[in-house]
Amino acid sequence: MQIFCKKISLFLLLGFCAVFSLALCACADDEDDPEIVLYPDGELRYWLFPNDMAKNDSASANLAHGVVLDVHPKANYQLSFDADSTIGAPRLHLFRYFMDKQQRGYRMSPVRALDPQVVDGRYVYTFTCEENEEALWVTSLEYHGVYYPGTVSRVRLAGEGAFSDHMKVNLIVVGDVGNDQYDFTIEEFVTVLRDEFRRSYTSVTVDTIYVNHAENHPTLGHKYPAKILWVAGKTSEDEMLSELGGWPGVENALDIVLAHSIKDVGILGYSDLFSGNMGGGSGSTVILGAYVNAADGSEEAQPIKAIVETALHEIGHFFGLRHTTATRNDLRRVVNGFDYGDYSNIEDGLEDTPYCSDLLKSGLLKSQESTESDIRIKNFWKQTLPLGRAGSFNVESCPDNGNYMFPTVVDDRDLVFSEQQLEIIRKTLMIYPH
Ligand SMILES: [Zn+2]
Structure with a gap:
């Protein structure tokens, strides 16, 4: 898992x-x-x-x-x-x-x-x-x-917010994703992504999905060769590749970056919570990997369905959704050895999403503390990086495991958003200038 x-x-x-x-x-x-x-x-x-x-x-x-x-x-x-x-x-x-x-x-x-x-x-x-x-x-x-x-x-x-509940999506393909060694083409990926947006993001409208390749960026393209296996966080220091957000000509779109993989073990995607923006720069991107890295150094190809589901989950965070059940890693916020986490936020507070108390008790997703920054404000804002797997915990017993914002992947389910989640997505989209 x-x-x-x-x-x-x-x-x-x-x-x-x-x-x-x-x-x-x-x-x-x-x-x-x-x-x-x-x-x-x-x-x-x-x-x-x-x-x-x-x-x-x-x-x-x-x-x-x-x-x-x-x-x-x-x-x-x-x-x-x-x-x-x-x-x-x-x-x-x-x-x-x-x-x-x-x-x-x-x-x-x-x-x-x-x-x-x-x-x-x-x-x-x-x-x-x-x-x-x-x-x-x-x-x-x-x-x-x-x-x-x-x-x-x-x-x-x-x-x-004062802005529209319509948006455009800009898929930014980095490196070689979609070439022969992958199980899918970018066109196939976009088709599944578009269908899943229509099925699941019913409170907002995606007008157009644009596709751009990082090597074609007018000013940054030289940094993103087309044939490289791009590992976010390794090939590039910035795991979010946020400099690619706000793509020239497709400004004010939701920027989804698709790379070969993300360097952290077991991670399919990343997004910022709540304070995203659609104007480019820091906080403007959602990052996805076509492969997932394992602890033993191997990597595992992800089917289109898993990548698209990850995309819609991460975009949920981007538009303000918490996990239906918080993990310990969500809650911990260690600064200078002191945990400032707000442990009242064990679930999302929505009336129409259940939560899984056993999940939190299980100790799932123990966190790795971040110790790197000496800048107080940076330490303060930076969430610790997740490292972990669900291990022996059986998520089948969780009542929220069919919700898109359940914190781990669950196989063979058609994921859904609740009405209240969809309303938050809509409200947040309308707050972000675009
Ligand atoms: Zn999540």
Whole structure:
């Protein structure tokens, strides 16, 4: 059994430094009291993404002192949590979080401050923001000049985007994939991919699937010879090959990169969770391998069906879906030896997807810790790389093993998305500028 994926890393956020230096805020209707600006004092270990229904208890607990919000241009947001009746309402302060122009470190600048409406016992803060690019904002909750001492529970960030629920897909073929030694041609692959999009991604519309070969990229093609067996993460340092996203002439598409394989053992594909973008650069690609590498150094060819199913699973992450059941590796987030993982997020929080408690208990997918970076923000965002297999655990007993977002491959099943998952895909697509 192979692991579907899971670089639900937040790698792309590392690329925001460039974005931040260019982003201009044009938020209007500030309601803040200019006399009080309460900067976050927390370590910013937790974040919220639009329409995520997982519990996010750690985000609730840290909202007053600093939680990161992933926001996109022109989207409307509602941040809400249960009102604490023992104390008055706090004011929400929002700050942009960005790398300074000299790349020396991250800085914050105030964006706005808001008072809530009370709706059904919850504080609701509504804001629209005009950023030029995807951005990170950070919260604080202020109460008479100090950090809000009340209880914050069941926090949610709802988001409504301003863009279309149609999209174009750009399949980027790297190296020799589809040549004679493969079991399929690229044309056959595209046909199966198109059919599966139509069958499973019913809440959005794929207008066109473009096919481009990396060797033909107008500026980067020389780096991607046509006859090479491209192993993502080995042939190239960037496993996501994100520089190929935002293909000239097919800008603002969903970029799917198909390579020979991914260097990590047992991995069929990778995607970023939630904070993808369709504009190129970091976070703009989903990567797939036609072969999977085994621990003994061998490799195994994947049939078209497995690669396409991996694609739709990874694209699910790209558009904001968590695994139906989290693995330990999903939850762990080790920084400087301390695990900041939010273990309340053991499942996706959706009412129409079951989850498999035995899967988490099984210890499946034990993680390999990442120890490489000395940059705090990089360590903070980087998800550990998954290394592992399901081993002896029998996933047949899991009630969610027929769902596309089950975390491991299950043979001989027609996978489906639930209605709520399809709605999240649609909402997230409409939030991403494209
Ligand atoms: Zn996954």
